Amino acid sequence: MQQSRSTRPFHRPASGRRYAERRYRGFFQRLVARREQALASHLLAHPHPECNGHIVDIPCGYGRFYPLLKQQNFKVSAMDQSQAMVDIYREHENFADADHAEQADVLKPLPARAAGASRALCVRLFQHLHHPELRIKALQTLGANRRQVVMTYYDDASLHYWSKRLLMRLKGKKVRVKMIRRADFESEVEQAGLQIIKRIKLFPGLHAQTWVLLAPRDPA
Ligand SMILES: C[S@@+](CC[C@H](N)C(=O)[O-])C[C@H]1O[C@@H](n2cnc3c(N)ncnc32)[C@H](O)[C@@H]1O
Numbered sequence: 001m002q003q004s005r006s007t008r009p010f011h012r013p014a015s016g017r018r019y020a021e022r023r024y025r026g027f028f029q030r031l032v033a034r035r036e037q038a039l040a041s042h043l044l045a046h047p048h049p050e051c052n053g054h055i056v057d058i059p060c061g062y063g064r065f066y067p068l069l070k071q072q073n074f075k076v077s078a079m080d081q082s083q084a085m086v087d088i089y090r091e092h093e094n095f096a097d098a099d100h101a102e103q104a105d106v107l108k109p110l111p112a113r114a115a116g117a118s119r120a121l122c123v124r125l126f127q128h129l130h131h132p133e134l135r136i137k138a139l140q141t142l143g144a145n146r147r148q149v150v151m152t153y154y155d156d157a158s159l160h161y162w163s164k165r166l167l168m169r170l171k172g173k174k175v176r177v178k179m180i181r182r183a184d185f186e187s188e189v190e191q192a193g194l195q196i197i198k199r200i201k202l203f204p205g206l207h208a209q210t211w212v213l214l215a216p217r218d219p220a
Helices: 013-022 027-044 066-071 083-090 132-146 159-171 182-191
Strands: 054-057 075-080 100-103 119-122 148-154 194-201 209-216
Touching: 013 083, 027 066, 027 119, 027 148, 027 194, 027 209, 054 066, 066 075, 075 083, 083 100, 119 132, 132 148, 132 182, 132 209, 182 194
Parallel strands: 054 075, 054 119, 075 100, 119 148
Antiparallel strands: 148 209, 194 209
């Protein structure tokens, strides 16, 4: 089964750089971006007894979360399907020698240099994975090596869901992002051998983006 094409491929550095400059420029987008940093910071600070200080940021995009990860003293493995994004990430002015950036697909096992990470950060990918099989595969990659995972998905119980559906219907277009029923997401997490420790909505009732902290499921 193939991933949907709803995420942009960013084949060229120029398109990645344009995206980095423009994506979070508007007032509402800046508000969203600020709240995302606060939620990531909060969830990454959750205690993890098996933490070795190494985190994999996948998909890393152009490095929105790199300063936060360094502030929290992580050794970072930055991975993205787009080589252009990986190149932009690596060009970060404070990119540390101990860190590395590499092309990788979350639907396959991680490259050797990232495999030992005890934490994973996965922001703004799951709304592009339209089929449960793909989401379970991605959850298995993220949660391998008994990783604690901080990630986002779009929950369908919000005004965002209905307003987006209405807007797209009026424009005669299909909704490109996948919003998932809470019960379905919970079942997928369980099938991947994980459990939800915390769940926080970006803007409750208004925005579909939902942050979760996942940990390996304890044996029954
Ligand atoms: C919306 S961006 C999010 C990037 C970053 N997490 C952030 O929040 O700024 C989505 C990214 O997912 C990457 N991507 C899409 N499918 C992927 C896959 N199967 N494995 C790894 N990265 C993928 C795209 O190249 C793109 O850079």
